[in-house]
Amino acid sequence: MRNKLLEINNLKTSFRIGDNYYAAVDDVSLTVNNNEILGIVGESGSGKSALAFSIMGLHTRAKIEGNIFYKGQDIANISPAKLNKLRGDDLAMIFQDPLTALNPLMRIGDQIAETLILHKPEMSQKQRKERVLELIDLVRIPRPEHVYEQFPHELSGGMRQRVVIAIAIANRPDLLIADEPTTALDVTIQAQILDLIRELKNDLDSGVILITHDLGVVAEMADRVAVMYAGQIVEIAEVHTLFENPLHPYTKSLLNSVPTEGQEKLHVIQGVVPSLQKLPRKGCRFAARIPWVDASAHEEYPELHEVEPGHFVRCTCYSHFYFPDESKEAYAHGNS
């Protein structure tokens, strides 16, 4: 049984640079249901983390417009006190870099216990310690009693990421946001951490937003996928649909950039994600990186089009997109 857990409508998160505001997340709308993993993919700088921080209300100096409904309550526009009641309890987040995400001066046990102190004040000290040890065990850290007393610098990166996960799941959150949870870890640990997240989703019946730039991870983990480019969602679909029938030029390019067997040369997407200030606010934002596609293929104000049930694509250029030949690509590159 899937219920709508999170609904984001026209979210716009802007940062002030000099005298102007620049939107890092622009007109993003999406939903997350429980017991579902929504993958969000995109290059660095595409606004994935800015989106995650907006949901958690963690931006300290950003202007946030639009609505974020969590179980019907608009958490984009509530008081800090009310938000703090939700954060760490109903909403939780796993961070990118486990090496810096823990307070270097606090014992592991105390750091995990802090979420319990904040949201379950009725727990006795003994109950709390038991729960913390249970959590340490749950994220498969050996010797919980020992680790309870340790400081972050005494643990490896993988162990620290487990602690970060233990903090996030301490109060059985309904919505878990994992912001590139495995980027800083090596591949073997990566698989274990991902298994852990999937198990937790099944056990707690939570919704998960999994942010990553690793398409392999998305293919394996997600139920639905949103592809972000330059602060916008350019394509959103069920995971099978997206991998079998990608439509947006950016999605196609991303998938084409993944090495496959027998492939000699990797596809490289020309150029880079434009910086916030240089981002074109009109027209298709991906146009500059596919210069060989005719300008008339793009919409002036690209919108999301529902091409089949649950499958949305931004801008009309998808129907005119093709990969250039190697020789032509060189020519186009020389021209751009």
Add this chain to the structure above:
Amino acid sequence: MWKFIVRRILITIPQIILLSVLLFLLAQAMPGDALSGLVDPNVSLEQKNALREKLGLNAPWYEKYGEWASGLVQGDLGQSFRFKMPVSDLIEQRMINTFWLSLATLIITYIIAIPLGILSGRYNDTILDSSITGYTYIGFATPLFIFGLVMLWVFGYQLQWFPTSGSVTPGLEPGSFEYVLSKAQHLLLPAISMALIQTVSTVQYLRSEIVDTKQREFIITARAKGASESRVYNKHILRNSLLPIAAFFGYEITFLIGGTVFVEMIFGFPGMGQLFIESILLRDYSVVNAVVLIFGIAAILGALLSDIILSLVDPRIRIK
């Protein structure tokens, strides 16, 4: 951790020995010796030389150093030419005065620095922060000896809130309540003057630590846990920012030494700093030597204290 502290303490021993050797060699390089200028000018050169030989003044430097150092260990710092009394007796009372002055200065320094640093760091880039940083810039730019004079003139002579020199009103019974009160009153103005200038580096240091810590990722983790802003500050930011300040504490002692030299001269406060300047002017070398040695040891112990404090409060340094 105890291993670390013991090892750290052991390192100070060669440091202090090296300091005393350097000091002794410098003193040797100074012109004249215990006989020049002190004996009757009619005493012949032969007699003087014989006397030098007898007193061991012609011995090689390391022998003389050995003798001096063994005296030091027994608390014998030599004789003052000027006051005709053992240096250790001369220094004792002044050391106590300087100790209280330094302690008062340190306390006032932190009373000013911690709230200002916290406010400035927490509300950085606001008008409040700008005015606090403005004060620190003025503090950095103001020489202590000028500021001390201004304070003395305003609060000592014009407003007459504080006595203008000495460390106690003469004629009071030592140990009585009035005596202690008078000591405190004499201490306050030099201590405040020194603290107002000295505190600016600590304010700046604390401010930048807080601004830095605020942007660390574990602060975001704390917020994501649902901690309120005040909890985030008190539990996470403050402890991490105060850590280097605690470690800085020992080095404050080194700055204090420089400060007391000026302040004691300006406020006519009979302490080590004043004795130091006076002895230099009077060429009372055995006193200068002793004072410099004590200042040097204080600086070494200050650094030791810093390291020990840091090892106690920072788990990353606790070596098992």
